[in-house]
Amino acid sequence: MDPEFRGDADHHDGTSDAAPGGYVNQRRPGELGFAIFLTLASLYLLYDAYNISGFQALSAPGAIPMATTFVMAISAVIIVLRTAPLPRVRSETFRKDILPVLVIAFIGLLIGFGILLKPLGFLPTALLFLTLSIKLLTRKTWPYSLGVSVGSLVIIWIVFRVVFTVLLPAGIVPEAEFLQLLRNLANGGA
Amino acid sequence: MDAIFAILTIFTQPQLLILVGIGTFAGIYIGAIPGLSVTMAVSILISFTFSWEVYPAISLMVGIYMGGVYGGSRTAILLNIPGAPSAIATAMDGYPMAQRGEAGQAIGVTTVMSFFGGLIGILVLALAAPLVSDFALTFQPRDYMLLAVLGILLVGSLSTGSLVKGIFAGALGIAIGAVGRDPLTFAERFTFDFKILEGGISFIAVMIGMFGISEALQQLHNVDKAAVRQKISKIVPSFGTIRKYLPLSLQTSSIGVVIGALPGTGGDIAALMAYDHAKRVTKTPSRPFGEGAMEGLVAPETANNAAVGGAFIPMMTLGIPGDAVTAIMIGALFIHGLNPGPMLMIDQPDMFWFIVGALLMANVFMLIFGLTGIRIFTKIVEMPRAIIIPLIFLLSIVGAYAVNNSITDVYWMLGFGVFGYFMRHYGYPLGPVILGVILSRLLDDNWRRAIISEREDLGRFFEGVVTSPLSLTLFIAVILIFVSQTPIWTRAKSRLFGKAVS
Numbered sequence: 001m002d003p004e005f006r007g008d009a010d011h012h013d014g015t016s017d018a019a020p021g022g023y024v025n026q027r028r029p030g031e032l033g034f035a036i037f038l039t040l041a042s043l044y045l046l047y048d049a050y051n052i053s054g055f056q057a058l059s060a061p062g063a064i065p066m067a068t069t070f071v072m073a074i075s076a077v078i079i080v081l082r083t084a085p086l087p088r089v090r091s092e093t094f095r096k097d098i099l100p101v102l103v104i105a106f107i108g109l110l111i112g113f114g115i116l117l118k119p120l121g122f123l124p125t126a127l128l129f130l131t132l133s134i135k136l137l138t139r140k141t142w143p144y145s146l147g148v149s150v151g152s153l154v155i156i157w158i159v160f161r162v163v164f165t166v167l168l169p170a171g172i173v174p175e176a177e178f179l180q181l182l183r184n185l186a187n188g189g190a
Numbered sequence: 191m192d193a194i195f196a197i198l199t200i201f202t203q204p205q206l207l208i209l210v211g212i213g214t215f216a217g218i219y220i221g222a223i224p225g226l227s228v229t230m231a232v233s234i235l236i237s238f239t240f241s242w243e244v245y246p247a248i249s250l251m252v253g254i255y256m257g258g259v260y261g262g263s264r265t266a267i268l269l270n271i272p273g274a275p276s277a278i279a280t281a282m283d284g285y286p287m288a289q290r291g292e293a294g295q296a297i298g299v300t301t302v303m304s305f306f307g308g309l310i311g312i313l314v315l316a317l318a319a320p321l322v323s324d325f326a327l328t329f330q331p332r333d334y335m336l337l338a339v340l341g342i343l344l345v346g347s348l349s350t351g352s353l354v355k356g357i358f359a360g361a362l363g364i365a366i367g368a369v370g371r372d373p374l375t376f377a378e379r380f381t382f383d384f385k386i387l388e389g390g391i392s393f394i395a396v397m398i399g400m401f402g403i404s405e406a407l408q409q410l411h412n413v414d415k416a417a418v419r420q421k422i423s424k425i426v427p428s429f430g431t432i433r434k435y436l437p438l439s440l441q442t443s444s445i446g447v448v449i450g451a452l453p454g455t456g457g458d459i460a461a462l463m464a465y466d467h468a469k470r471v472t473k474t475p476s477r478p479f480g481e482g483a484m485e486g487l488v489a490p491e492t493a494n495n496a497a498v499g500g501a502f503i504p505m506m507t508l509g510i511p512g513d514a515v516t517a518i519m520i521g522a523l524f525i526h527g528l529n530p531g532p533m534l535m536i537d538q539p540d541m542f543w544f545i546v547g548a549l550l551m552a553n554v555f556m557l558i559f560g561l562t563g564i565r566i567f568t569k570i571v572e573m574p575r576a577i578i579i580p581l582i583f584l585l586s587i588v589g590a591y592a593v594n595n596s597i598t599d600v601y602w603m604l605g606f607g608v609f610g611y612f613m614r615h616y617g618y619p620l621g622p623v624i625l626g627v628i629l630s631r632l633l634d635d636n637w638r639r640a641i642i643s644e645r646e647d648l649g650r651f652f653e654g655v656v657t658s659p660l661s662l663t664l665f666i667a668v669i670l671i672f673v674s675q676t677p678i679w680t681r682a683k684s685r686l687f688g689k690a691v692s
Contacts, residue, residue, distance in 0.1 A: 028615060028616060030612075030615075030616075031615075031616045034612055034616050035616075038358065042358075045365060045380065048380060048382070049365075049379075049380070052377055052378070052379050053377060057646055058641045058646050058648065059637075059638040059641045059642045059646060060375075061372035061374065061375045061377040061379060062377070062379070063637070063638070063641075064364070064368060064630075064633065064634045064637055064638075065365060065368045065379055065380065068361040068362075068364040068365045068368070069361070069365055071357060071358075071361040072358055072361040072362055072365065075354045075355075075357045075358040075361065076358055078354050079352075079354055079355060079358065082354070097411075098612075098615055100410075100411070102410050102413075103407055103410050103411075103611070106407060106410060106583070107407070107604070107608060109583075110403070110583060110587070110604050110607075111604065113583075113587060114587070114597060114600045114601055114604065117587075117591070117597060117600070118597055122588075126584055129580070129583070129584065130580050130581075130584060133579075133580035133583070134576060134577060134580055137410075137413055137575075137576035137577075137579065137580065138574070138576040138577070148577055152577070152581055156581075156584065156585070156588075160238065160588060160592075166238060166241075166588065166592040167592070167595060168588065168591065168592070169591075
């Protein structure tokens with residue numbers, strides 16, 4: 001395995017961590033667009049950083065933000081200039097390799113999770129999310145996805161709500177009452 | 191004497207001992223499941239230990255870190271998929287061994303050697319940190335600033351290919367860290383007049399987004415990849431085997447500690463350098479390198495575990511993290527009200543020695559869990575991704591929400607997750623972003639302190655840099671990293687190289 005190789009390896013075999021993908025001498029679909037986006041965003045941030053305190057003083061609150069956004073803008077421009085002349089990766093398309101429908105679907109599911117979390121409560125939202133996503137990924141029957149979801153959710157709930165005492169939005173589920181009931185039972189038994 | 195008592199704290203409280211054990215166990219398995227990384231595990235877990243006392247929280251995280259660095263080697267050997275970047279070099283000879291049916295032996299030797307490496311790293315940490323911290327007391331604000339810049343640059347340049355992308359990522363991190371009201375003047379920075387941004391962006395949200403969500407999204411590409419079954423036989427290595435490779439492992443451990451201790455370089459680089467070293471010094475390897483040489487397995491594995499102890503040195507004494515995981519550990523210490531840096535060793539030496547004790551225990555647990563439970567291990571690694579991925583999403587959301595009980599943090603996390611996903615695809619390293627976010631305050635504060643003490647005069651500031659040997663060294667290092675990426679360097683190198691050849 002070539003340590004300098006940063007091509008397809010991490011993309012398809014699941015090598016983890018922040019080892020970045022990308023090719024050394026080619027550009028992937030959308031890479032140039034992303035670089036241009038970063039350049040524009042950096043320039044806007046630089047403008048915004050200038051508005052914090054301008055060139056008032058070297059120790060002004062805007063000094064470091066201006067310096068960093070300036071560095072961002074310069075490096076983004078260099079990235080654009082370096083990326084632009086590279087030949088495109090022939091074997092890949094944006095829709096298939098960068099942003100496939102599955103990824104978009106999951107981003108949608110996650111946003112849905114965020115929207116429903118407060119009003120509906122953690123348990124129902126999580127159950128809905130797990131069932132839908134496991135069904136989507138395994139393509140097995142609904143009872144299977146529901147079963148796996150309920151099983152894992154019970155474990156997660158016990159670990160995080162009871163052991164780690166993480167507070168999660170209760171929503172429509174009378175969670176606190178249920179916990180109290182359990183406590184009463186435990187105390188009664190002891 | 192106090193130090194010894196503090197190290198032993200961990201043994202007096204079985205609860206802490208158990209937490210280190212659980213952490214190590216979880217770390218090994220998380221590190222070993224392809225697609226789950228240590229960085230991800232530590233970042234998600236920090237949010238859950240938020241409300242804990244500091245000792246239990248640290249126990250758990252130390253265990254996960256130690257176990258995770260080791261766990262990455264498992265999949266490197268069995269599947270040729272390094273579970274963590276620090277295991278990349280392990281795959282080069284580990285996988286060929288597994289193909290010959292020697293997976294058990296490879297895992298056994300890796301475990302014992304990781305233990306030795308880890309031990310040496312911790313010993314060096316215990317001996318060197320007090321010295322470094324005394325030295326660090328003489329640091330001026332400008333030295334801290336330079337050190338922070340150096341750390342971010344090193345992570346950007348060494349851990350990945352393109353330095354420009356690394357610099358961009360680091361600067362982006364510093365900018366993200368600056369969002370909100372400036373603590374000194376209360377001026378708004380990058381808030382775009384949104385009230386919600388005045389308190390800044392929770393670094394946990396950024397972290398879980400970048401390492402949890404973006405990674406899980408990335409794994410959606412691999413959802414159909416079936417797990418590979420491997421037969422594993424006897425794994426406990428013989429005493430003779432260990433004795434044979436001990437000299438090499440001592441050498442590569444020292445490489446590991448030193449590389450790990452440099453700010454910005456971690457286990458991955460240590461492992462690759464150790465592999466290279468082994469290749470140079472071993473005259474007669476058990477098999478040719480790359481075809482299953484035991485030496486090629488021993489070297490990177492001792493080095494990456496030795497680097498754990500090494501990486502704690504700059505983290506504990508200077509407050510400068512060595513890599514993404516230590517950056518997250520620093521964040522955790524901040525959350526628990528500790529302030530890593532030279533004052534930590536003076537104000538709370540107990541905390542330092544406790545961490546040393548926890549590391550030692552984690553190392554022992556790693557040896558125990560590494561040599562046992564191989565049957566459960568193969569089962570867990572074969573867990574289908576179609577179930578793991580949704581669970582990671584769920585845990586990420588719970589984690590991001592739990593810190594501030596705020597739904598805004600969940601959206602930040604999703605935003606950074608999607609952004610990080612594209613960064614991954616296009617070869618932008620994520621480590622420098624986190625490092626930048628963590629070091630943003632340190633950089634900002636020290637720059638302002640330094641320049642105010644020089645009465646806002648850049649000339650005087652540079653005079654100070656040039657006249658202090660330490661600042662000058664750091665400054666030259668920063669400049670060298672920049673120059674090494676420009677065409678001037680390549681030209682100079684080819685000229686020097688050309689002369690050497692002729």
